[in-house]
Amino acid sequence: MQTEKPNFKFSPDLYDEQVNWENRFKVEKDFFYQLFKSNDVKKVLDIGCGTGRHAQLFSSFVDEVYAMDPSHEMINYAKEKVITSENIKLMYGGFNELSKIKENNFDAITCLGNTLPVLETRKKVKNALKITRKKLKKGGIAVFQFINFEKDMIEKNRYYQPKVLHKENKTFIFNRHFEYDKLKTRVDFIVTILNYKNEIETFDVDTTMMCTLKTRIFNKMALNSGFKKIKYFGNNTNEIFNKTKHISLFALLKA
Numbered sequence: 260m261q262t263e264k265p266n267f268k269f270s271p272d273l274y275d276e277q278v279n280w281e282n283r284f285k286v287e288k289d290f291f292y293q294l295f296k297s298n299d300v301k302k303v304l305d306i307g308c309g310t311g312r313h314a315q316l317f318s319s320f321v322d323e324v325y326a327m328d329p330s331h332e333m334i335n336y337a338k339e340k341v342i343t344s345e346n347i348k349l350m351y352g353g354f355n356e357l358s359k360i361k362e363n364n365f366d367a368i369t370c371l372g373n374t375l376p377v378l379e380t381r382k383k384v385k386n387a388l389k390i391t392r393k394k395l396k397k398g399g400i401a402v403f404q405f406i407n408f409e410k411d412m413i414e415k416n417r418y419y420q421p422k423v424l425h426k427e428n429k430t431f432i433f434n435r436h437f438e439y440d441k442l443k444t445r446v447d448f449i450v451t452i453l454n455y456k457n458e459i460e461t462f463d464v465d466t467t468m469m470c471t472l473k474t475r476i477f478n479k480m481a482l483n484s485g486f487k488k489i490k491y492f493g494n495n496t497n498e499i500f501n502k503t504k505h506i507s508l509f510a511l512l513k514a
């Protein structure tokens with residue numbers, strides 16, 4: 260199957276290394292467990308699943324997990340290094356391919372780790388929301404996790420504090436830099452690798468253009484796609500999202 264080209268160039272092992280999964284799951288585990296339980300979720304799809312860590316987490320909460328990503332590298336890595344549960348089905352493809360698969364009537368669809376803005380344009384985001392809505396059963400839920408694209412927030416957090424990792428006599432330094440613009444926000448992922456003598460071995464900058472997805476715009480698009488109720492939570496909190504306070508958010512949509 261010919262898949263759409265992902266606008267995200269991180270290699271799976273480097274992506275997996277720079278995410279602090281333990282910290283992330285400390286909060287997300289309980290959030291999803293409660294959410295799936297209270298909505299009687301038995302069949303879930305994680306789209307833009309990346310290295311498959313959420314699919315693996317969800318597999319102990321529900322009967323069936325589908326995990327989909329347009330990057331062959333991500334899916335292969337997930338298959339080889341992360342997925343161990345038998346109730347997970349991995350599939351190649353992004354939102355375009357999702358519209359073509361026969362599987363539907365999902366109780367829940369998740370799209371996490373800022374994947375929706377990676378689609379780059381408002382048109383593609385709108386389309387993704389429509390496809391998600393169509394693939395859910397009536398009363399099903401969708402969860403989108405993305406950063407707070409309010410101009411002041413992006414400008415205040417233009418540089419993430421570098422993440423430093425020591426592995427196999429090497430030092431990995433991960434930086435992120437954001438450049439706000441009204442329609443598309445530029446994100447530079449900068450990776451520096453030092454050898455055992457602290458000499459620079461690799462210096463790599465990958466740029467991703469992201470749709471500047473403010474909640475006001477997202478809300479309009481989600482309602483136009485047929486979602487009925489939308490709630491926003493500040494990421495890693497149980498608080499209602501506050502656009503002047505939270506750096507990222509969960510949007511919870513009901514079909």
Ligand SMILES: C[S@@+](CC[C@H](N)C(=O)[O-])C[C@H]1O[C@@H](n2cnc3c(N)ncnc32)[C@H](O)[C@@H]1O
Binds near residue numbers: 267306308
């Ligand atoms: C920032 S990573 C997030 C991975 C994972 N969901 C997480 O929370 O860590 C973005 C993922 O979106 C995928 N992606 C890129 N274009 C996509 C598309 N059109 N549809 C679905 N996923 C896409 C990339 O391959 C990548 O794995």
